[in-house]
Amino acid sequence: MRSFKTAIIALVVLVVVVFGYFTANYFIERGNTAEPTATPIPTTEYLSKFKTADVVKIVTEGPESFTLELNSNDVWVCKEPSHVSASDAAVSNIVTLLATAYGDIIYDEGEYKGELKDFGLDKPHLFTMYFKDGSKITYKVGDLNHSGNGYYLMMEGSGKIYTINTSYGEKLCLTQYSVTEGDLIVFPEIDKMATVELQKKGETFYRLEADFAGDENTNKLWNIVSPVKISGNSSVVEEFLKTVDSLVIADTAEANCQDLSVYGLDVPAFKYLFTDNKGTYTISLGNKTTDGNYYYCTVNNGVDVFRVYASNLQFVDNPILSYAYPYAFFENYNTLKSIDIELLGKLNEKHNLIFQFGDDNAEIITFNGISAKEMDDNGKTVYDYLYEVKGITTYCYALQIDKIEPDMSVDKGELLCRITYNRQDGSSCVVEAYSRDEATSYLFVDDKYMGGYCENRRIFSETDHEGLAGTIHAYQKLINEALLK
Numbered sequence: 001m002r003s004f005k006t007a008i009i010a011l012v013v014l015v016v017v018v019f020g021y022f023t024a025n026y027f028i029e030r031g032n033t034a035e036p037t038a039t040p041i042p043t044t045e046y047l048s049k050f051k052t053a054d055v056v057k058i059v060t061e062g063p064e065s066f067t068l069e070l071n072s073n074d075v076w077v078c079k080e081p082s083h084v085s086a087s088d089a090a091v092s093n094i095v096t097l098l099a100t101a102y103g104d105i106i107y108d109e110g111e112y113k114g115e116l117k118d119f120g121l122d123k124p125h126l127f128t129m130y131f132k133d134g135s136k137i138t139y140k141v142g143d144l145n146h147s148g149n150g151y152y153l154m155m156e157g158s159g160k161i162y163t164i165n166t167s168y169g170e171k172l173c174l175t176q177y178s179v180t181e182g183d184l185i186v187f188p189e190i191d192k193m194a195t196v197e198l199q200k201k202g203e204t205f206y207r208l209e210a211d212f213a214g215d216e217n218t219n220k221l222w223n224i225v226s227p228v229k230i231s232g233n234s235s236v237v238e239e240f241l242k243t244v245d246s247l248v249i250a251d252t253a254e255a256n257c258q259d260l261s262v263y264g265l266d267v268p269a270f271k272y273l274f275t276d277n278k279g280t281y282t283i284s285l286g287n288k289t290t291d292g293n294y295y296y297c298t299v300n301n302g303v304d305v306f307r308v309y310a311s312n313l314q315f316v317d318n319p320i321l322s323y324a325y326p327y328a329f330f331e332n333y334n335t336l337k338s339i340d341i342e343l344l345g346k347l348n349e350k351h352n353l354i355f356q357f358g359d360d361n362a363e364i365i366t367f368n369g370i371s372a373k374e375m376d377d378n379g380k381t382v383y384d385y386l387y388e389v390k391g392i393t394t395y396c397y398a399l400q401i402d403k404i405e406p407d408m409s410v411d412k413g414e415l416l417c418r419i420t421y422n423r424q425d426g427s428s429c430v431v432e433a434y435s436r437d438e439a440t441s442y443l444f445v446d447d448k449y450m451g452g453y454c455e456n457r458r459i460f461s462e463t464d465h466e467g468l469a470g471t472i473h474a475y476q477k478l479i480n481e482a483l484l485k
Contacts, residue, residue: 043104043105043108044102044103044104044105045102045103045105046100046101046102047098047101047102047103047139047153047155047162047164048098048101048137048155050099050129050131050137051099052092052095052096052099054131054132054133055070055095055129055130055131056069056070056130056131056132057069057070057129057130058091058095058127058128058129058130058174059126059128059130060125060126060127060128060172060173060174061125061126062125062126062141062173062174063125063255063256064174064175064176064255064256064304065080066078066080066081066084066174066179067079067080068086068091068179075088076088076091076092078179081302082300083299083300083301083302084176084179084180084299084300084302085180085183085185085186085187085188085281085299085300086179086180086186087179087180087183087186090178090179090180091179094171094174094178095129097167097168097171098129098139098168098171098172101164101165101168102164103153103162103163103164103168104150104162104163104164105160105161105162106161106162106163107159107160107161108159108160109158109159109160110159112159112161116142116154119142119143119152119161120142120143120152121140121142121143121152121153121154121161124140124141124142124154125140125141125142125172125173126138126139126140126141127139127141127172127173127174128156137155137156138155138156139153139155139156139172140153140154140155140156141153141169141172141173142154144166144169145163148166149165149166150163150164150165150166150169151163151164151166151168151169151172153168153169153172175252175255176249176252176255176299176304176306177249177251177252180249182248182249183245183247183248183249184247184248184249184283184297184299184306184308185244185245185247185281185283185299185300186245187241187244187245187274187276187281188276188278189276189277189278190241190242190245190276191220192276192277192278193210193241193274193275193276194209194210194212194275194276194277195207195208195209195210195273195274195275196208196237196240196241196272196273196274197272197273198270198271198272198273199268199270199271199272199273200269200270200271201267201268201269202267202271204226204227205227205320206224206226206227206320206323207224207225207226208222208223208224208225208232208237208323209222209223209225210222210223211223220234221234222234222237222238222323224320224323224324227320227404227406228320228404228405228406228451228452229451230324230325230401230404230450230451230452231324231325232323232324232325233322233323233324233325233326234325236322236323237323240315240318240323241274243312243315244272244274244283244315247283247308247312247313248308248309248312249306249307249308250294250306250307250308250309251306251307252304252305252306252307253296253305253306253307254304254305255304255305256303256304257298257303257304257305258303260286260298260303260305263286263287263296263305264286264287264296265284265286265287265296265297265298265305268284268285268286268298269285269286269287270284270285270316271283271284271285272284281299281300282299282300282301283297283298283299284297284298284299284301285297285308285313285316286298288310289307292310293309293310293311294307294308294309294310295307295308295310295313319404320404321401321402321403321404321452324401324404326400326401326402326452327397327399327400328399328400328401328431328443328445328450329396329397329399329419329421329429329431329445330397331421331423333355333390333393334355334357335423335424335425336355336421336422336423336424337354337355337422337423337424338352338353338354338355338422339352339353339393339396339419339420339421339422340352340418340419340420340422341353341392341396341417341418341419341468341472342417342418342419343416343417343459343460343468343469343472344414344415344416344417344418345414345416345435345460347460347469349469349472351367351368351392351472352367352368352369353365353366353367353389353392353393354366363386365386365389365390367389367392367475367479370479370483372384372385372386372388372389372479373385373386374482382482383479383482383485385475385478385479385482388474388475388478389475391465391471391475392468392471392472392475394471395458395465395467395468395471396419396421396468398458398468399417399419399431399433399443399454399458399459399468400443400454400458401443401450401451401452401453401454402440402452402453402454402455402458403440403452403453404451404452405442405451405452405453406451408436408442408449409436410436410437412434412435412436412442412444413434413435413436414434414435415432415433415434415435416433416434416435416441416456416459416460417431417432417433417441417459417468418430418431418432418433419431419432429445429446430445430446430447431443431444431445432444432445432447433454433456433459436453438456439455439456439457440453440454440455440456441453441454441456441459
């Protein structure tokens with residue numbers, strides 16, 4: 001019997017020792033992971049109570065710090081850093097979300113006796129909202145919890161420790177991505193854009209300027225002013241600006257970068273400068289990522305480096321000519337009285353088109369004195385080549401710059417073609433092509449160099465609907481055949 005009692009006592013002692021070992025080991029491991037012990041059933045409550053309309057300023061302190069304010073138009077703007085263009089909608093959404101944000105209390109006032117560093121709350125990310133009445137609320141955001149589904153948080157002036165949903169935590173830990181709603185750059189008023197400049201490796205590649213007609217922007221015209229002065233293609237420039245305004249950030253490569261040369265951004269491969277009535281905005285593009293899918297990028301001369309999809313930046317390879325209005329002359333032909341065409345050089349031909357327009361919009365076009373449409377005495381059509389004769393006008397208009405050349409590489413040579421457009425109001429425009437080499441000619445309008453040259457095929461190709469000479473000769477063949485019938 002004594003031996004049986006001894007066995008029972010030994011068994012009880014063994015159970016106590018084993019229990020003590022696992023209990024101690026549990027708390028030791030809890031300490032190693034710095035995961036605080038939460039109350040079994042947390043209490044949920046709203047973090048703060050405020051009216052969104054009363055918030056006038058937000059200041060954050062963390063890896064990316066911001067000062068956001070409502071301006072006189074009740075629009076959120078970023079004061080610091082000054083290079084960030086905040087999205088009013090993005091900031092407003094953050095404020096609205098926080099107005100109903102709630103957290104789970106894991107430690108009530110005075111309950112937690114450990115160190116705040118266990119939660120990452122010794123050096124928290126601070127998010128402070130200021131109100132119209134001068135009061136403020138500060139959120140102190142700590143580490144992501146071990147489950148990865150929430151952040152630890154305290155409110156300034158309170159000893160409670162919460163866990164909050166990751167969506168709340170991410171909104172409180174502002175980044176440029178969240179402030180701009182993912183937009184790479186925000187143009188406050190794209191219609192007020194006045195200049196666009198592209199620099200390649202620090203050198204100006206081109207500069208565009210807008211010509212605002214009157215007080216309305218509907219008549220805004222774009223011109224290339226460098227490296228050559230030439231009319232711009234306004235619709236193309238406006239579409240380009242819309243493309244830039246819609247660019248988005250893929251992700252952040254490095255915030256507050258101290259060495260931009262790592263990304264090829266110390267002297268960017270491409271730097272775009274945009275100015276409007278409020279200021280200048282810049283986009284700098286450095287190296288591509290090794291897979292070629294992204295460009296490294298900074299905005300407004302900032303030091304936060306982003307990755308931007310290369311597929312959205314194909315415009316970086318656009319030639320200057322793509323933004324130019326390349327035509328030497330392009331006015332509606334119903335404003336013209338006549339066109340005098342001189343094909344010189346080895347052709348040495350002169351031709352003349354005369355336009356007449358009746359009250360019923362009837363067109364009478366004669367080429368070298370012969371009408372393009374002939375009717376008999378009974379009103380029956382003998383021939384009608386109005387469509388074909390207009391082809392000559394089309395290929396007169398086809399004289400255009402094929403390549404920009406700011407300064408003529410050689411003196412202008414032999415005059416190869418002259419087209420004089422005589423308007424109904426008595427004014428005229430003279431377009432001339434001077435030989436540059438065997439294949440190209442410099443273009444002049446009213447004795448002023450256009451800033452580039454055209455391919456001679458536009459003038460001398462004998463293929464119908466390719467060159468002016470070929471189109472004229474094809475038309476002459478048609479009209480001669482009609483006259484012989």
